Amino acid sequence: MNYELGIMKNLRLFSLILLVGTLSFAQALGFSVFGIKPNLALIAVIAGFFFISSFWEGFLLTAIAALILKFSPVFEPEILIFSLIGVGALIVKNYLPWRNFLNSLFLIGLAVFTFYLFLAPKLIYSFIFLKELALSLILGTLLFALLSFLRQNKT
């Protein structure tokens, strides 16, 4: 029984790594919708947090996404901020009062806002930010639904 549970846990983690890895690559290769690049990696990592079985799995997903997103050989503050937001979301997630679906959307919205707050606060008043926020929430909803569906079908 424990053995089976262990296999299930590893399988789930592997699926999440695959999902986060694929979406991070898509983002790094310039995936965009109507000229807006959604922060796919951040959305995938945060949605994934609601399907992990331990805190360290969340760290692992964040670290993988950060490595894939790294776009040049020098230290990039953007990637550090991405990682810190990921870790922050992982902690904050445990204190949110709503249902998981709403919690994930709230965290995605907050994460996109925080990312801009640190990197380009002036853009928060622009349409770019609003479009990215809307797109992130839509994609977050779809991803959460997909992950919930996969979990229900496995158990």
Next chain:
Amino acid sequence: MRRYLLIILVIFLAVITYGTAFFIKKERSFDENVRLKQENEELKAQIQKLEIGNWKLEIPREGFLTAKVFSTYPFNIKNKLTINAGEKQGIKKLSVAVLEKNILVGQVVEVFENYSIVKTTFDPNWQLPVRIGEEEINGFFQGGGEPKVILIDKDKPLRLGDVVYSASQEFFYGLKIGELNELRETGAGIFKEAVLKVPFNVNELREVQIIK
């Protein structure tokens, strides 16, 4: 056991990401159409330069250094790019980066031994004095996701498509920044502002010229 394995993996990945120069190259094939589009923009900038007619300065060919642009910036902000030339190749802080010879891309803000970071015209913190069109109308360029020229005298005649070029002491005079794409009256009504069409897409840049 599983937990320790995860911890080791996280530490390992963090060290690679933040402590080494390793990164996964994600170069897409360079589209011939993109190259032609960039050449076309450069030719257009040259024609606009001739039309205005007072740009005497020509930067000699040997004053340029060609540098490759590292993969795509993965966020919407597109305010910077990293190039494969640094101190060793003669790059200095505040050197100017251009596309071909006449289109302003950005300015070097950090220099490492073999790499440099260029702040692009999409950086929201970038401002510089500019001139617009044949009338040489004064304006103030404001970078950002939607670059624009602000503080334009509202009585000055502006046309969509007018060229906007650098007029700051920091840069070579007359580097093309963009063209007027949308005109707006500001709330106070004293000035006009204009949204710019920038002649390049940061994601499509594969190489830039650094003026040494």
